Amino acid sequence: MSELTRAPIRFLLSDMDGTLLLPDHSLSRRTIEAVRSLREAGVLFSLATGRPPKAMLQQIEALGVDLPTAAFNGGTLVNPDGSILVAHYLPxxxxxxxxxxxxxxxxxxxxxxxxxxxxxxxxxxxxxxxxxxxxxxxxxxxxxxxxxxxxxxxxxxxxxxxxxxxxxxxxxxxxxxxxxxxxxxxxxxxxxxxMQANKGAALATLAEFLGVPLEHTAALGDGGNDPAMFHQAGLSIAMGQAEEAVKRQADVVTGANTEDGAAQAIEQYILNHPHRAAL
Known part of the structure; x- marks a missing residue:
């Protein structure tokens, strides 16, 4: 689907490690500003990661995330107040x-x-x-x-x-x-x-919870657990340093996490969408 015909994005679900975070696990100023601009433009934003819920708290605060987030690759969905929305345990x-x-x-x-x-x-x-x-x-x-x-x-x-x-x-x-x-x-x-703990299911659940059709969602990631949400999203974006097998399953590829690739993707593919102003 071309950039002109793809639906404008109303909800972005992003991986953390290797995507939003630099190799030292920090957030760059450009990434923080890009997420802030995204939210100011009315685009919903949340996180999906393999991390446990309490290992997301610092990034949630820094990015101003006020929606449910997906921990353990989507196995646990957590409300902003820390209560559990959904939990799936390994048999x-x-x-x-x-x-x-x-x-x-x-x-x-x-x-x-x-x-x-x-x-x-x-x-x-x-x-x-x-x-x-x-x-x-x-x-x-x-x-x-x-x-x-x-x-x-x-x-x-x-x-x-x-x-x-x-x-x-x-x-x-x-x-x-x-x-x-x-x-x-x-x-x-x-x-x-x-089995139910995958980022694709998490994206679908969160999109339904937020009332956003899947064609208006985007997924951003770099790891082998991210294509599950790529296959659900209206727009899928792989990081530049991702393995080739991951990149092949995404619609577009942005820069590496060391190059502020997540911020590049937000700016290029979401904020600058030709139909953004129509929302």
Whole structure:
């Protein structure tokens, strides 16, 4: 669909890490200003991320987000007051299958998110400092994940060996088919969530909640968990540093997150839409 015929955007749902955020997890001034201009133009804006809800609070405040947001890849939708709008938990059978597959891999760290906590067995894993910096809070060390099986929001296998995570993704998918979503939110993170926990479903739910037809929505992201919302949105935008497989599923590609690509996309494809003033 050409820029001239595409419907003007009334709601933008954006990924956070690798999209709005710089590699150090900060927001650039240009991105903050672009989101402010978006909201001043009457375009609704919210966030969809693999992060837990409490790891979004700083960005929600900085960007002035006053709508429900999607955490855990869409598994949990959270109202602005912190109450839960929707929550989907990973089935215990799928959780056990994933944990068993990841258990004997010496170069893979396994994390479980449950009840707002980040749970792990090894607090000295090499990926822990990166995650703690990104989340803004420390993990809880446990001896076993079993007590949490009935209420797991997300399991993460993480490793600096990105090729290994691709291999594990391919191995796990057929084992949990129709039970769980398996996707790499970033090259070094393999996420396992409930089947209903995907950003596409989150976009559709939020659009309906807000009364915005899907053809008037846009999705912006960079990871393997973002095409699910690309396929629902009227306009899908991939970040410049995204893997080729992600870019191919988007309508357009913007600059990298290190180049203020999210702000570029907002300015070029949404604020400067030829029919924006008609809304």
């Amino acid at each position: 215990a059978t799928a959780a056990l299958t994933a944990l068993a597959l990841f258990a004997d891999r010496s170069d893979v760290e396994v994390w479980v998110f449950s009840g707002g906590d980040w749970l792990l067995k090894d607090p000295d894993g090499p990926m822990v400092p990166r995650e703690q910096h990104g989340l803004g809070y420390p993990p809880v060390v446990v001896d076993s994940f079993e007590p949490y099986l009935e209420r797991i929001d997300k399991i993460v296998a993480t490793s600096n060996n990105a090729d290994l995570l691709i291999e594990l993704e391919a191995l796990l998918l057929p084992k949990v088919q129709e039970q769980a979503q398996v996707s790499r939110s970033q090259p070094v993170y393999l996420d396992v969530t409930a």
